[in-house]
Amino acid sequence: MPGKALVLVALLAAGCSATPPPAFTAALTSPTDVVLSWPDDGAGHRLEYANDPDGPWTTLRFLPAHTTGYHHPDLIPQTPFYYRVQPFTGPVTADLHTVVSGDTVTFTWADHSPDEAGFLLEMRRPGAPEFDPVEVTDPDVTTCTLSLLPGEEGSAYRLRTLHYGPLSPVVHQTTGKER
Structure with a gap:
């Protein structure tokens, strides 16, 4: 040695x-x-x-x-x-669907992963350069609803299948x- x-x-x-x-x-x-x-x-x-x-x-x-x-x-x-x-x-899923009703947004998606720790919904507010995590679900959940705050109208959203290290x-x- x-x-x-x-x-x-x-x-x-x-x-x-x-x-x-x-x-x-x-x-x-x-x-x-x-x-x-x-x-x-x-x-x-x-x-x-x-x-x-x-x-x-x-x-x-x-x-x-x-x-x-x-x-x-x-x-x-x-x-x-x-x-x-x-x-x-976790990868961004492509099948996120949104329904806006007043100041709430309801999201639905298909669960294609058998072993996720949950799903992470991210929002990019108007004028913001990056997405920020805003909601975490339990495994096998395929819907969530957010109440929008002032200035969040017109935001972009994406969903990740969540896996922890x-x-x-x-x-x-x-x-x-x-x-």
């Missing part, structure tokens, strides 16, 4: 670390604000938090692909917050005292 030791010594001498950078971090940026970050893996992410490392876990947000961070502001002072992220992927390690921050 002398060759492997030389490679490690050469990497360290060149300024490379033998330890990869953390994949998911939480930083306290004020007494009551936490900023989370993770590398871009090309997937969307479900961000969850809990006040105990064993849960219960609450979904904080579904974030679109290529999002690499989230600011969780105005938290309860002197409280532990535990976070984890889970990547999600592995959960990240849990990261932790305890908020400080308010000033």
